[in-house]
Structure formats: C-alpha cells, structure tokens
Amino acid sequence: MSNTTPSITFSRRNFLRTSSLASGGLLIGFNLFNACKPNAKPPVDISKLDFKDFNAFIKIAKNGMVTIFSPNPEIGQGVKTSMPMIIAEELDVLWENVHVQQGILDTENYTRQVAGGSQSIRFGWDALRQTGATAKQMLVNAAAVRWGVDATECSASKGVITNGKGETLGYGDVVEEAAGLEVPENVTLKEPKDYTVIGTDVGNVDIEKIITGKPLFGLDYKVEGMVYASVLRPPAFGQELESFDDTAAKAVPGVIDVIRIGSKVNELMGKDEVNWTVQMVKSEKVAVIAENTWAAMQGKKAIKAKWTDVSPLESSDFQDKKLMELLDGKDFVTQRKDGDVNRAFAQADKVLELTYESPFLPHNCMEPMNFFANVTDEKIHLVGPVQTPADAAATVAELLGRDVADVHLEMTRMGGGFGRRLYGDFVYEAAEISDAIKKPVKMVSSREDDMMTGVYRPAIKYRIKASIKDGELTGYHLKEAAINGNMYGLIANFFPAGALENYQVDTAFYESNVTTGAWRAPYTNFLAYAEQTFFDELAELMEVDKIKLRLDLLEKVKGTDDERIQYDPERMQNVIRTAVEKSGWGKQPEGTYQGFVSYYCHNTHVAEVADVQMENGMPVVKKVTCVVDCGIVVNPLGALNQIEGGVIDGVGHAMYGNFGFEKGAPTANNYDKYRLIRMMEAPEVVTHLIQNELSPTGLGEPTLPPAGGAVANALKAATGKRIYKQPFMEAPDFWKDTDKEIIG
Structure with a gap:
C-alpha cells in the first residue's frame, strides 16, 4: 500500500513566497516539518536579501536554474543531497539544473534542524514534497494566465510548462508572474511510478569540494582578525581546576593570552532548568589564545595546572563491579511487563540465562571538535559543525545573558558526528572565550582532547533469561545495567515484545562522573548483539532451526492490536527470507561459516548474514550480506554508502573497540592505543534493498547494531566458541586455544 498522498492541502501560512524585483527571480521559502510559525513573514524588500534569512527555501532564477537550500546539519548521512532531491522531484526540474546550498539555523520559522536518530528524511518527507509541488503549481498557474487558459490544461516536466496546443514556457520565463499569484491551497503529489529524480543515483553535492580540499568543514572556516584557542x-573525570601557572605558556611564540573559563557554564548548571547539553560540563578550564592552532596547542602543553579530586576517580574494574551489582540487585525500573515471567521460569522445563558485556566507546570523529565564535554587542556569530544547532544557540544565549535572537548560527559540513556533536560543550567554550577576549576565535581540539575529555557510549551489561516449556518459548526477561543510563533507555517494544505472553524489560544504572551520551545507533548498538546471539543459543537449546524460531515468533505478532509495538512482523519476515536467499544461507562451501541476525531499529527493518573464514587460526570476516527495508529509497547511491558504512563500523567496533578508565583517566588518548578496523579488514558488503512504496525511514544507523551479532554467530559456527563480551578480538590467542569455550 502506498503512503503517498495524491492531493494535499497546503496552508498559505506554511508557504512563504515573494517576488524579487532586483534579481528577476522567485524566492520560495518553506517549512520542512509543518512547523512554520503563523507569524512568519517574508522580508518586504528581498532585493536586499542575500538568501540567508531563511533556513531552507527554493530560489528560481530567470534562466531556469534552481537553488535549493538544505536546512539540516550534514554529517555525512547525505541529507544535503537527498532532501533537495525530494523537492526537485515534485518541482519537476532536471537535477543538473539544481544548485544546493547549506541553510543556516532559523528557529523562528522551522523546527528540528537536527542530525540524529536517522530521522531527517522520515520527518521531512511529506513537507518537502509539498514544497516542491506547490512551487510547481504556482509556475503552472502563471503560465496559464499568460496563455489565457485554465491551469488544468497545462502540465510541467523538467522545468518546462506545456499547454494543450503544445506551446511551452520555461520556469524562468514565468517566474515574475508566478510571484504575483496566490499560493494554491491544494496541490497534487506525484505517484512513485512517476518519479524521475527520487530513486536515481545522485552523487554527493559536495563531493568535488571534498576531494579538492575546498572549504566546507568547521576547521576550514576563517575570518579576518580571527585568533585560535586550545x-x-x-585530565581525569572527578577532578576540577584549582590553580595554574601560565608563565611557560605565555613564552611560547604566537601565544597571545591565557584565560580561565567555565565559570559561566558552572553558574548556568546551578539553575533549576538547564538545557540538557550543558550537564556534561563540570569544571573550569584554561584557554590558551594564540595566533595559530599550533601555538595554542603548544601553549596548552606548557600550562602547569593543579587539579583537585572532587569525586571518586573511577577505574574500569570498579565500574565493572558496580554494573554487576546492579544486575544482581533489585533496584530496577520496569519498562514493560506482560504476564508473569517468574511463573514462566518456575514452570519451565529448561531455562537459559546469559550475561553480555560491552565497554565504553569514544566517537572517533575524523574532524576533532571545533567551533568559531565572534561575540559582539550587536550579535553572537557562531559557525561550525554541530548536530543540534538550535540547542547550541539557545544555550549560548542563556550562557551570555543575551536574547536568542542575537545569535546567528551557520552550520558547516561535519567530519563525522556519530552523536558526539549532539553535545555543544565545544560551542559554549568558543562563545565564552570570544566574550572574554572580545575577538573572533576558533576553538580547536586535538585528537587527544577528543578521546580524553569526550562524551562516551556508556559501558553496559545485559542479562537475558528465557524459559522453555514443552518445546515452546514461554518467558523472556531482559535486564540492563548501564553507567549513567543508556541514553533513552531500552526500547522495550522492539522484538520480541508482543510475541510472548510473559515478557519483561527492566533497567538500572548508577551515576558516574564520566560523561556519557548517544553513540551511533543509541540504545541498540550493543543490545542487538546481545539479543540476537541469545536467540541463536536459545534455538540450539530448543533444538529448532534458528531462522524458523524468529519467523515463528514474528508470526505471533501479526494482527496485534498492541499499539506499543513499533516493528512490522511482515516486513521483518520479508527481510529475513530475503537475507536467507541472497546470502546462500546454509549453502556455502566448506571453510565458510555464516552467522545470521535480524533487527529493527530507527524505524527500519534489517537482516544481515556474516561470512567468516579461518586464516592461520584466526577468524576473518569476509562478507556481510545486508537486506534493508527502509521504504522508498530517495538516493540509492547514498543509501548504499550509509548501509556499507554502518555495517563496517558495526563489525569494527564489535571486533576491536575497547575503551576504559584508570583512576578517572581514559586508558587511550590516540589511535596507537585505541584499535579501529583497518581497510584490509573491512569485509565486502553486499546490499539488497526491499522495493516498496512506503514512506522512507532511517539509514544512517540501523545497519550498525545487527553487524556485531551476525559476526558473533558466525564465529560460533567457525570455532564452536560463544562470545559474551566485546570486543571479540581483545585476546587474539583465545581463538587459537581450542581448550576454551567462551569469552566472558
């Protein structure tokens, strides 16, 4: 069934348009998420407008060229390409005639200018189509007026309007007339069968600038008179600044000044209602101001600081013990409870109970944290890479005691985010430094800064218990113990919720002074591995086929009236069967071992099969077959990039990612001690996209969580050894030791 809407009402208040007398073009501003405020009005005289006063709009020139402004932060997920593609489809223009430009933050007219949760396309789908269709109808109406015919006698395609007589006009020919007409209340959207832009492979709109080193990223941004700060x-979580000696730092050539910062943030944290992104900032700091980044960083190294222990300096052994105490204790919050799991366990013929463990993980963005700020009496100018620009702008305004209207924030392309740039600590630092020195400043972190003082995926332990009675699965109990909580908590309504009469999910956490937060595919990045390897072991205990076990459980969810259930059992069964077929499940030659996983998260259904071979006694992941149902695929080329990147990232962190603490300090500060997957270790990823006409869902995150589980199940097939702890390759000798049976 199609989710497209053939005819849709579009309020005038949700569609801004005005004529450009000076440029001879039509400017159309639009609300991406049906959130345009009723009082939003276009500027009276747009001849003075430089097209930066809206966060997203269409600009049509007299020569027919179209500029589409993309409003959401671009972190490599491709929205700067795919969102304009949706508009261009309904506007009916040739993609080669479209120019895409990054929009600025505009909280007055639009909401959810956020990069996170794989939700940009999902939330923008309807409004983006409406925007393009409305613009096209205005142009068609203008042409009809010129010809003196009814608009229903005209059609538009590829930027050209045609009437019943075969006469044609280009969009640019009627752009001025269109600006003077009423905005249509009702527009018709295309059917998917008629798409000419959506569903085609479109290259990244920034690719030429990326490969030629043109300015795009936060680190590229420069202005006259700008200084740099480090x-x-x-050095450890649980410490605060007591005092410092800056004598040696000021002697470093290029160093301009050394100042103490952080008091404003600490004062803000003391308020009852505080923006959530401030909470991670816990201490005053020392900022070194210099003529260049090198001098600033060398000056920072020369600072002699004294730090005071204000809370326990935690080590990984202590954290591990605390999590195990939580699992063994009773201080849980029940997220969902169906039936009576305890009764199911008491009546069971067999009970399987296993514990799974994961470490902290840093984000490892290619581009370190950085931001530009220029605080003046007139305005606060912010430029840089941030996933939550509206939150950052609002917090900076509160931090400096200014009106949020004073903040002008421009977004740059980001060299990676993965959740780290949801938190605006680096923005606040830049703003506070600029406010103190009264100069434009670029705050730049080093790789060591990012890894030592970051926001981490919390260490987590899961305990899963299931009961079997008369050959049937009768109960399922999942417990989570996480440091500081697992962001949004477990998704208690994901599979196998709804498939069992007795089902319970409990969570517990303890508060640590280590800052934790969202990490790519929050709350599911490790859970998928734990649950899906558990299902394989459960199938072995039940002596049933592991694929059939999943399909049979999904069958029980069909027709459910439980509105809490988010996944679609039919769509999940479809990706499972497709993955079995496309991967050659069970038909691989001798020496190739396979592991299967199916998972739903971020509104997308995924199934993955990992192929593993043993080389010199060590397991090697050769291939991952990935089947994805994400609805309509806007840009297949971009989709493949996201899918493959997610799979490889998932494999790499499950195999190698390990991060811990010793007396409050991270045990790794750069890649010489923190292991990432290497190019030669990246498996082949074979992708299959399920074709349907359902509205699109997320792709930036859903393929990462299943990857670790697929590899773990393949490793079991290859070696006979079960793994209950990540990373899998922490002890390489383990794989050569045939006497051992499990890790963890």
Whole structure:
C-alpha cells in the first residue's frame, strides 16, 4: 500500500513566497516539518536579501536554474543531497539544473534542524514534497494566465510548462508572474511510478569540494582578525581546576593570552532548568589564545595546572563491579511487563540465562571538535559543525545573558558526528572565550582532547533469561545495567515484545562522573548483539532451526492490536527470507561459516548474514550480506554508502573497540592505543534493498547494531566458541586455544 498522498492541502501560512524585483527571480521559502510559525513573514524588500534569512527555501532564477537550500546539519548521512532531491522531484526540474546550498539555523520559522536518530528524511518527507509541488503549481498557474487558459490544461516536466496546443514556457520565463499569484491551497503529489529524480543515483553535492580540499568543514572556516584557542580540561573525570601557572605558556611564540573559563557554564548548571547539553560540563578550564592552532596547542602543553579530586576517580574494574551489582540487585525500573515471567521460569522445563558485556566507546570523529565564535554587542556569530544547532544557540544565549535572537548560527559540513556533536560543550567554550577576549576565535581540539575529555557510549551489561516449556518459548526477561543510563533507555517494544505472553524489560544504572551520551545507533548498538546471539543459543537449546524460531515468533505478532509495538512482523519476515536467499544461507562451501541476525531499529527493518573464514587460526570476516527495508529509497547511491558504512563500523567496533578508565583517566588518548578496523579488514558488503512504496525511514544507523551479532554467530559456527563480551578480538590467542569455550 502506498503512503503517498495524491492531493494535499497546503496552508498559505506554511508557504512563504515573494517576488524579487532586483534579481528577476522567485524566492520560495518553506517549512520542512509543518512547523512554520503563523507569524512568519517574508522580508518586504528581498532585493536586499542575500538568501540567508531563511533556513531552507527554493530560489528560481530567470534562466531556469534552481537553488535549493538544505536546512539540516550534514554529517555525512547525505541529507544535503537527498532532501533537495525530494523537492526537485515534485518541482519537476532536471537535477543538473539544481544548485544546493547549506541553510543556516532559523528557529523562528522551522523546527528540528537536527542530525540524529536517522530521522531527517522520515520527518521531512511529506513537507518537502509539498514544497516542491506547490512551487510547481504556482509556475503552472502563471503560465496559464499568460496563455489565457485554465491551469488544468497545462502540465510541467523538467522545468518546462506545456499547454494543450503544445506551446511551452520555461520556469524562468514565468517566474515574475508566478510571484504575483496566490499560493494554491491544494496541490497534487506525484505517484512513485512517476518519479524521475527520487530513486536515481545522485552523487554527493559536495563531493568535488571534498576531494579538492575546498572549504566546507568547521576547521576550514576563517575570518579576518580571527585568533585560535586550545582548551586545557581536567585530565581525569572527578577532578576540577584549582590553580595554574601560565608563565611557560605565555613564552611560547604566537601565544597571545591565557584565560580561565567555565565559570559561566558552572553558574548556568546551578539553575533549576538547564538545557540538557550543558550537564556534561563540570569544571573550569584554561584557554590558551594564540595566533595559530599550533601555538595554542603548544601553549596548552606548557600550562602547569593543579587539579583537585572532587569525586571518586573511577577505574574500569570498579565500574565493572558496580554494573554487576546492579544486575544482581533489585533496584530496577520496569519498562514493560506482560504476564508473569517468574511463573514462566518456575514452570519451565529448561531455562537459559546469559550475561553480555560491552565497554565504553569514544566517537572517533575524523574532524576533532571545533567551533568559531565572534561575540559582539550587536550579535553572537557562531559557525561550525554541530548536530543540534538550535540547542547550541539557545544555550549560548542563556550562557551570555543575551536574547536568542542575537545569535546567528551557520552550520558547516561535519567530519563525522556519530552523536558526539549532539553535545555543544565545544560551542559554549568558543562563545565564552570570544566574550572574554572580545575577538573572533576558533576553538580547536586535538585528537587527544577528543578521546580524553569526550562524551562516551556508556559501558553496559545485559542479562537475558528465557524459559522453555514443552518445546515452546514461554518467558523472556531482559535486564540492563548501564553507567549513567543508556541514553533513552531500552526500547522495550522492539522484538520480541508482543510475541510472548510473559515478557519483561527492566533497567538500572548508577551515576558516574564520566560523561556519557548517544553513540551511533543509541540504545541498540550493543543490545542487538546481545539479543540476537541469545536467540541463536536459545534455538540450539530448543533444538529448532534458528531462522524458523524468529519467523515463528514474528508470526505471533501479526494482527496485534498492541499499539506499543513499533516493528512490522511482515516486513521483518520479508527481510529475513530475503537475507536467507541472497546470502546462500546454509549453502556455502566448506571453510565458510555464516552467522545470521535480524533487527529493527530507527524505524527500519534489517537482516544481515556474516561470512567468516579461518586464516592461520584466526577468524576473518569476509562478507556481510545486508537486506534493508527502509521504504522508498530517495538516493540509492547514498543509501548504499550509509548501509556499507554502518555495517563496517558495526563489525569494527564489535571486533576491536575497547575503551576504559584508570583512576578517572581514559586508558587511550590516540589511535596507537585505541584499535579501529583497518581497510584490509573491512569485509565486502553486499546490499539488497526491499522495493516498496512506503514512506522512507532511517539509514544512517540501523545497519550498525545487527553487524556485531551476525559476526558473533558466525564465529560460533567457525570455532564452536560463544562470545559474551566485546570486543571479540581483545585476546587474539583465545581463538587459537581450542581448550576454551567462551569469552566472558
């Protein structure tokens, strides 16, 4: 069934348009998420407008060229390409005649200018189509007026309007007339069968600039008179700045000044209602101001600081013990409870109970944290890579005691985010430094800064228990113990919720002074591995086929009236069967071992099969077959990039990612001690996209969580050894030791 809407009402208040007398073009502003405020009005005289006063709009020139402004932050997920593609489809223009430009933050007219949760396309789908269709109808109406015919006698395609007599006009020919007409209340959207832009492979709109080194990223941004800053932060979590000696730092050539910052943030944290992104900032710091980045960083190294222990300096052994105490304790919050799991366990013929463990993980963005700020009496100018620009702008305004209207924030392309740039600590630092020195400043972190003073995926332990009675699965109990909580908590309504009469999900956490937060595919990145390897072991205990076990459980969810259930059992069964077929499941030659996983998260259904071979006694992941149902695929080329990147990232972190603490300090500060997957270790990823006409869902995150589980199940097939702890390759000798049976 199609989710497209053939005819849709579009309020005038949700569609801004005005004529450009000076440029001879039509400017159309639009609300991406049906969130345009009723009082939003276009500027009276747009001849003075430089097209930066809206966060997203269409500009049509007299020569027919179209500029589409993309409003959401671009972190490599491709929205700067795919969102304009949706508009261009309904506007009916040739993609080669479209120019895409990054929009600025505009909280007055639009909402959810956020990069996170794989939700940009999902939330923008309807409004983006409406925007393009409305613009096209205005142009068609203008042409009809010129010809003196009814608009229903005209059609538009590829930027050209045609009437019943075969006469044609280009969009640019009627752009001025269109600006003077009423905005249509009702527009018709295309059917998917008629798409000419959506569903085609479109290259990244920034690719030429990326490969030729043109300015795009936050680190590229420069203005006249700008200085640079490097910030010295506490070396361990649980410490605060007591005092510092900056004599040696000021002697470093190029160093301009050394200042103490953080008091404004600490004062803000003391308020009852605080923006959630401030909470991670816990200490005053030292900022070194210099003529260039090198001098600033060398000056920072020369600072002699004294730090005071204000809370326990935690080590990984202590954290591990605390999590195990939580699992063994009773201080849980029940997220969902169906039936009576305890009764199911008491009546069971067999009970399987296993514990799974994961470490902290840093984000490892290619581009370190950085931001530009220029605080003046007139405005606060912010430029840089941030996933939550509206939150950052609002917090900076509160931090400096200014009106949020004073903040002008421009977004740059980001060299990676993965959740780290949801938190605006680096933005606040830049703003506070600029406010103190009264100069434009670029705050730049080093790789060591990012890894030592970051926001991490919390260490987590899961305990899963299931009961079997008369050959049937009768109960399922999942417990989570996480440091500081697992962001949004477990998704208690994901599979196998709804498939069992007795089902319970409990969570517990303890508060640590280590800052934790969202990490790519929050709350599911490790859970998928734990649950899906558990299902394989459960199938072995039940002596049933592991694929059939999943399909049979999904069958029980069909027709459910439980509105809490988010996944679609039919769509999940479809990706499972497709993955079995496309991967050659069970038909691989001798020496190739396979592991299967199916998973739903971020509104997308995924199934993956990993192929593993043993080389010199060590397991090697050769291939991952990935089947994805994400609805309509806007840009297949971009989709493949996201899918493959997610799979490889998932494999790499499950195999190698390990991060811990010793007396409050991270055990790794760069890649010489923190292991990432290498190019030669990246498996082949074979992708299959399920074709349907359902509205699109997320792709930036859903293929990462299943990857670790697929590899773990393949490793079991290859070696006979079960793994209950990540990373899998922490002890390479384990794989050569045939006497051992499990890790963890």
